[in-house]
């Protein structure tokens with residue numbers, strides 16, 4: 645008989661799998677899908693709109709039955725034209741299902757932990773403003789530090805290892821008296837920590853550093869990196885679960901699912917009290 649079997653293929657678009665945050669996310673998606681008989685294909689967008697659109701198109705042409713996407717500029721029109729269920733992951737727009745961690749709480753927590761531990765001239769490493777979660781955590785930290793009345797600097801960095809190391813090399817020329825760094829993610833935090841040590845600063849005695857994500861290497865660097873943990877694996881699983889509900893036309897309780905973040909205390913910050 646003539647019938648077309650539906651594929652069991654799901655597409656996942658990530659910004660950059662060289663950032664260890666994203667493999668953790670991807671494993672969560674993949675493990676959940678495999679358990680339910682689906683298979684995953686992955687593409688990197690480098691946070692570029694054209695690449696995001698290119699993958700959305702390519703996935704649709706290859707008959708994926710659903711898409712999980714960590715993309716910045718979801719074009720609502722284009723997504724509805726695709727006719728494939730989609731769930732956003734780590735990124736959000738109002739009208740689409742999305743799974744993400746609480747960025748405002750994360751930004752607030754990082755700033756408060758830094759203040760409690762006594763830093764008085766704090767530099768926030770901001771990251772690209774078009775990457776929404778990164779921007780949200782920045783805004784939140786900035787507000788808390790401003791209200792506390794400490795000296796605050798804002799310093800921009802790319803999110804990759806190479807980009808971050810490059811930016812790091814001029815950080816202390818601009819702000820030599822910085823005694824606290826809030827980094828937009830752990831990769832950037834590690835780059836800044838290397839630079840602090842390279843310029844003869846002790847971490848955490850002279851400069852305290854807090855990252856964001858809690859990627860695997862944060863535990864391995866010296867000193868261990870204090871950070872805000874995003875539950876990447878669980879976020880991935882949850883996105884896959886919601887996508888399968890959509891594929892099977894089940895009703896979603898909530899369009900958006902926000903997971904909690906947590907401060908992980910290691911040695912790049914001082915002990916309180």
Ligand code: RIB
Pocket residue numbers: 659663665734775777778803828829830856857
């Ligand atoms: O894409 C950059 C960042 O966004 C990651 O490091 C992670 O923090 C994510 O939320």
